[in-house]
Amino acid sequence: MSTTTSAGTSAGASADRLARVALNAAAEPGDMVFTGLVDELGAAELVRTLTENPDHSDLLSAVAGRLARVDPAGVLERADAAGYRFLTPEDDEWPAGLADLGAAGAVNERGGVPIGLWARGPRRLDELAAGLAVVGARSATSYGDRVAGDLAAVVGQAGFPVVSGAAYGIDHAAHRGALAAGAPTLAVLACGVDRCYPLAHRPLLEHLAAEHLVISEAPPGAAPHRVRFLARNRLIAALSRGTVVVEAAVRSGALNTLNWAQRMHRVTMGVPGPVTQATSEGVHHQIRTGGATLVTGGQDVLELIGAAGSHLLEEPRAEPAARDRLRVRQRQVLDAVPVARPATAGSIALVAGLAVTEVYRTLRHLQEHGFVEHTRGGWRLATNAP
Amino acid sequence: MSTTTSAGTSAGASADRLARVALNAAAEPGDMVFTGLVDELGAAELVRTLTENPDHSDLLSAVAGRLARVDPAGVLERADAAGYRFLTPEDDEWPAGLADLGAAGAVNERGGVPIGLWARGPRRLDELAAGLAVVGARSATSYGDRVAGDLAAVVGQAGFPVVSGAAYGIDHAAHRGALAAGAPTLAVLACGVDRCYPLAHRPLLEHLAAEHLVISEAPPGAAPHRVRFLARNRLIAALSRGTVVVEAAVRSGALNTLNWAQRMHRVTMGVPGPVTQATSEGVHHQIRTGGATLVTGGQDVLELIGAAGSHLLEEPRAEPAARDRLRVRQRQVLDAVPVARPATAGSIALVAGLAVTEVYRTLRHLQEHGFVEHTRGGWRLATNAP
Numbered sequence: 189m190s191t192t193t194s195a196g197t198s199a200g201a202s203a204d205r206l207a208r209v210a211l212n213a214a215a216e217p218g219d220m221v222f223t224g225l226v227d228e229l230g231a232a233e234l235v236r237t238l239t240e241n242p243d244h245s246d247l248l249s250a251v252a253g254r255l256a257r258v259d260p261a262g263v264l265e266r267a268d269a270a271g272y273r274f275l276t277p278e279d280d281e282w283p284a285g286l287a288d289l290g291a292a293g294a295v296n297e298r299g300g301v302p303i304g305l306w307a308r309g310p311r312r313l314d315e316l317a318a319g320l321a322v323v324g325a326r327s328a329t330s331y332g333d334r335v336a337g338d339l340a341a342v343v344g345q346a347g348f349p350v351v352s353g354a355a356y357g358i359d360h361a362a363h364r365g366a367l368a369a370g371a372p373t374l375a376v377l378a379c380g381v382d383r384c385y386p387l388a389h390r391p392l393l394e395h396l397a398a399e400h401l402v403i404s405e406a407p408p409g410a411a412p413h414r415v416r417f418l419a420r421n422r423l424i425a426a427l428s429r430g431t432v433v434v435e436a437a438v439r440s441g442a443l444n445t446l447n448w449a450q451r452m453h454r455v456t457m458g459v460p461g462p463v464t465q466a467t468s469e470g471v472h473h474q475i476r477t478g479g480a481t482l483v484t485g486g487q488d489v490l491e492l493i494g495a496a497g498s499h500l501l502e503e504p505r506a507e508p509a510a511r512d513r514l515r516v517r518q519r520q521v522l523d524a525v526p527v528a529r530p531a532t533a534g535s536i537a538l539v540a541g542l543a544v545t546e547v548y549r550t551l552r553h554l555q556e557h558g559f560v561e562h563t564r565g566g567w568r569l570a571t572n573a574p
Numbered sequence: 575m576s577t578t579t580s581a582g583t584s585a586g587a588s589a590d591r592l593a594r595v596a597l598n599a600a601a602e603p604g605d606m607v608f609t610g611l612v613d614e615l616g617a618a619e620l621v622r623t624l625t626e627n628p629d630h631s632d633l634l635s636a637v638a639g640r641l642a643r644v645d646p647a648g649v650l651e652r653a654d655a656a657g658y659r660f661l662t663p664e665d666d667e668w669p670a671g672l673a674d675l676g677a678a679g680a681v682n683e684r685g686g687v688p689i690g691l692w693a694r695g696p697r698r699l700d701e702l703a704a705g706l707a708v709v710g711a712r713s714a715t716s717y718g719d720r721v722a723g724d725l726a727a728v729v730g731q732a733g734f735p736v737v738s739g740a741a742y743g744i745d746h747a748a749h750r751g752a753l754a755a756g757a758p759t760l761a762v763l764a765c766g767v768d769r770c771y772p773l774a775h776r777p778l779l780e781h782l783a784a785e786h787l788v789i790s791e792a793p794p795g796a797a798p799h800r801v802r803f804l805a806r807n808r809l810i811a812a813l814s815r816g817t818v819v820v821e822a823a824v825r826s827g828a829l830n831t832l833n834w835a836q837r838m839h840r841v842t843m844g845v846p847g848p849v850t851q852a853t854s855e856g857v858h859h860q861i862r863t864g865g866a867t868l869v870t871g872g873q874d875v876l877e878l879i880g881a882a883g884s885h886l887l888e889e890p891r892a893e894p895a896a897r898d899r900l901r902v903r904q905r906q907v908l909d910a911v912p913v914a915r916p917a918t919a920g921s922i923a924l925v926a927g928l929a930v931t932e933v934y935r936t937l938r939h940l941q942e943h944g945f946v947e948h949t950r951g952g953w954r955l956a957t958n959a960p
Contacts, residue, residue, distance in 0.1 A: 220938050221931075221934065221935045221938060224934060224938055225919075225930075225931060225934050228918065228919050228920075228934060229919075229920070229930070234931075237929075237930060237931060238931060241929050241930075241931065245931075245932055245935065247935070248929075248931045248932065248935070293941075293942075294938065294941075294942060297938070297942075331848060331850065334850070335849055335850065459849055460846030460847070460849065460854075460858065460861075460868070461846070461847075461848055461849075462717055462847055462848055463721060463845055463846060463847075463870040463871060464717065464720070464721065468846075469870070472846060472868055472870050475846075475861065475868045476867060476868040476869065476870070476874065481862060482846070482858055482861045482862040482868065483862065484849040484855070484858045484862070485849060488862065532614065533611075533614050533615075534614075534615075543623075543627050543634075544615070544623060545607075545611060545620075545623060545624060545627065545631075545634050546631055546634065548607065548610060548611050548614060549607045549631065549633070549634070552606050552607060552610060552680065552683070555679075556679075556680060556683075
């Protein structure tokens with residue numbers, strides 16, 4: 189491979205950036221071997237090692253072979269002309285949250301911090317990367333579409349970007365909801381940012397590329413292969429503060445995204461649906477086993493992903509000065525209740541000079557209001573009495 | 575009141591039983607003042623105190639007045655003739671689980687172990703009191719009816735009795751499902767066991783009274799007042815090992831039953847539904863806040879209420895002897911990984927005499943299978959390696 193810089197935008201590209209462009213072109217998105225080796229050796233050193241060392245397995249040989257044919261400066265130049273940019277950790281808009289992928293392990297040998305990301309659109313990635321990921325079934329029901337759209341709109345209106353793929357069903361409903369609320373939205377693709385998949389979503393993707401942002405770990409021109417969706421899912425989880433699943437059958441790819449969010453200790457949420465429909469089975473399983481918190485809409489989501497306390501649904505109530513409002517008889521009983529060693533109602537009645545039945549009833553009232561507590565031995569003042 | 579025993583079934587009645595019959599007739603079901611005083615003083619002593627002591631509040635005076643007019647022996651005699659029996663802690667069929675109400679506090683001044691229970695039907699209460707409570711909206715949707723019925727049938731078929739009220743909606747669907755599965759079922763009423771409320775459920779209640787069991791804390795003849803439903807709910811929770819809510823709006827009485835189940839550390843469960851319908855709002859709130867575990871049907875319920883391990887959905891799998899299945903190269907790398915102080919892939923490659931890229935890829939494989947772990951300092955053998 190050539191590391192010579194040529195004219196145009198790649199003129200100022202660092203050795204690290206050029207090495208990342210080359211590796212991005214030669215290796216599969218999210219291949220743990222390469223994301224891990226870049227982390228361990230650095231991109232430039234890895235390129236050098238692969239190019240010079242002949243003792244490779246089949247995979248490494250294949251990538252080394254492709255590396256030799258990549259002209260990274262040329263790639264950058266053509267991308268610039270087409271309006272795409274290549275982001276690396278060097279860039280200001282590289283989101284800090286992507287670093288969490290370094291410790292999140294691998295699924296099907298996909299994982300790690302991306303070597304680089306291709307971006308298309310006017311918005312900065314770091315500004316879009318603190319929102320809500322909305323994922324779910326491609327074959328969503330009208331119920332799922334409606335819930336995902338409404339939820340994205342509420343969260344978007346509160347100022348959070350929405351992150352999703354660009355698939356049929358929930359992905360599409362989420363972007364549509366965010367756009368309707370005038371909220372920024374980010375599409376993370378499994379194919380190149382120059383491709384429209386599915387083709388029916390060309391209008392959506394063109395709009396996002398013109399006004400918002402479309403990104404991909406796969407280089408321009410890459411086709412949407414199955415394994416690339418798995419690699420892509422980890423980015424959706426990493427590029428948001430929480431992931432909500434709306435409709436997902438038991439083997440849905442959306443659960444793979446949720447799993448990545450769990451690995452990175454992001455907020456994980458699920459919207460329930462009728463238990464009679466397979467479309468929500470995967471979501472219910474996650475909620476049931478503690479993998480996701482049940483949310484019923486945007487307000488619930490905001491409470492979980494918002495800044496602490498800023499979206500709480502209920503205000504905590506101030507306690508009144510309860511003791512001041514007790515009646516004379518009630519105070520009389522309260523004064524007869526021992527602090528530490530519990531006494532029976534009969535013994536308290538003797539001290540208070542009242543009938544045991546009356547005293548008992550008052551004790552129950554005092555207990556309900558937190559003044560006294562009932563233990564096996566009898567009654568005593570509550571530890572945290574008002 | 576008279577404590578003289580008369581002829582007939584009440585001939586052998588103990589002083590405690592007669593006192594309980596009298597208190598049951600004179601006080602409201604579940605009135606915490608009286609359940610608590612019976613617990614504290616004993617029933618006979620409470621009757622004596624109320625009868626002899628003139629220093630009463632309005633409530634106590636009213637009950638003392640009614641007590642004076644009750645003939646408990648006569649009450650027992652008439653009940654026996656009508657086919658109802660009065661259960662107290664003296665009876666073999668008194669369920670041990672009712673004792674948990676003693677420490678479960680009060681809601682709206684209702685709570686405590688019932689002073690006695692009226693029963694109508696051939697089955698023993700203690701044998702019906704280890705099942706599943708199914709509760710929910712009276713105004714259930716057809717979705718809720720179907721889910722509750724199916725769930726009760728599956729749980730009933732597995733040998734668990736079903737406990738519920740006798741209201742429209744979920745109560746009715748639960749009994750119907752249990753009966754269809756040939757399972758025993760228990761109805762806990764807010765009115766007297768001789769009354770049919772709602773009237774439309776006369777056929778159901780007559781059938782349960784003939785073949786199963788109908789119980790109430792209210793004496794025969796008592797009308798179904800609102801406050802009696804609140805007292806009744808605690809019995810449904812106490813008479814089952816778990817409560818599942820199917821459809822409940824935010825202020826549903828079914829949530830009151832769930833709350834009692836929580837207080838007694840019973841298993842609490844909820845079936846989700848569409849978030850677009852108010853009928854499931856209360857259930858979703860409980861699941862969301864940890865008040866209930868999400869269940870999607872009878873199998874989920876059995877897993878939670880069944881004897882430990884007897885209804886687990888998945889068998890735990892035995893781990894294969896993984897190390898034996900490693901290839902030569904993989905063992906070569908594994909042998910070069912330090913036990914304690916982590917080493918970089920480069921350093922391990924030097925020890926193993928292999929290319930760093932090859933070693934790295936193998937390390938990732940070994941990591942995925944639990945042999946090695948990756949820490950900040952590099953690679954080392956996993957603590958719990960196979």
